Amino acid sequence: MTAAIQARGLEVRYGEVRALHDVSLEVASGRVTALIGMNGSGKSTLFRALMGLARPDAGTVLLDGGTAAAARRRGLVGYVPQNEGVDWSFPVSVHDVVMMGRYGHQGITRRVRPADRAAVAEALERVELTELADRQIGRISGGQRKRAFVARAIAQDAGILLLDEPFAGVDARSEATIVRLLRELAAAGRTALVSTHDLHALPDLADEAVLLKNAVLFHGPVAEALDPSVLARAFGLEGS
Numbered sequence: 001m002t003a004a005i006q007a008r009g010l011e012v013r014y015g016e017v018r019a020l021h022d023v024s025l026e027v028a029s030g031r032v033t034a035l036i037g038m039n040g041s042g043k044s045t046l047f048r049a050l051m052g053l054a055r056p057d058a059g060t061v062l063l064d065g066g067t068a069a070a071a072r073r074r075g076l077v078g079y080v081p082q083n084e085g086v087d088w089s090f091p092v093s094v095h096d097v098v099m100m101g102r103y104g105h106q107g108i109t110r111r112v113r114p115a116d117r118a119a120v121a122e123a124l125e126r127v128e129l130t131e132l133a134d135r136q137i138g139r140i141s142g143g144q145r146k147r148a149f150v151a152r153a154i155a156q157d158a159g160i161l162l163l164d165e166p167f168a169g170v171d172a173r174s175e176a177t178i179v180r181l182l183r184e185l186a187a188a189g190r191t192a193l194v195s196t197h198d199l200h201a202l203p204d205l206a207d208e209a210v211l212l213k214n215a216v217l218f219h220g221p222v223a224e225a226l227d228p229s230v231l232a233r234a235f236g237l238e239g240s
Helices: 044-053 069-073 096-105 115-125 140-158 173-189 197-205 228-232
Strands: 006-012 019-028 032-036 060-065 078-081 160-164 191-195 207-210 218-219
Touching: 006 032, 006 044, 006 207, 019 060, 019 218, 032 173, 032 197, 044 060, 044 069, 044 078, 044 191, 069 078, 078 207, 096 115, 096 140, 096 228, 140 160, 140 173, 140 207, 160 173, 173 191, 173 197, 197 207, 218 228
Parallel strands: 032 191, 032 207, 078 160, 160 191
Antiparallel strands: 006 019, 006 060, 207 218
């Protein structure tokens, strides 16, 4: 069976800075994989490379057996970004943000059909934001915003979900809702790669973990990833 996410010998540089070096990994369908590493370890760069937004200096990326560009055209990949770079003052509602996930299903006319409305309504219900659907996106909490972006990916019907620090600064309810949804989506055959600093949530969240420090240091079961000697390698604590 083809892995949902495949990277081979991935290298990405920003000038003289080597953000990723010889990164190779495979993520199987129907699994939640946690991506762990300290700030500057290359996690966001890896997401950008997987999305085709950062051009690798070497190596290849395959999503569901095809290129990142092909996966985007097919609406195969749903991306939940960090808050940085998002203009929260933009006059769109929570409903509008989630409806953006349906653009790939609407053709060039962007005509909203009953199936689109139904998909958005279901996604909003699953992330518990139905009552806030008409609220401007900047007027809800950080945790609710993250849930709105997860809802967008659900409405998109993406088979691969890339979530960049979805638990950063969120409330306990939002974190629990996102974890529950990811487990449900994985059980239905979707694939999620989730970067996180919340090590306590890993056993409930993920099937496996990848420890990244500009290269893959470990990829395997969560229990092994949480071994102090393994974590020390990822967080630069060796010999301390």
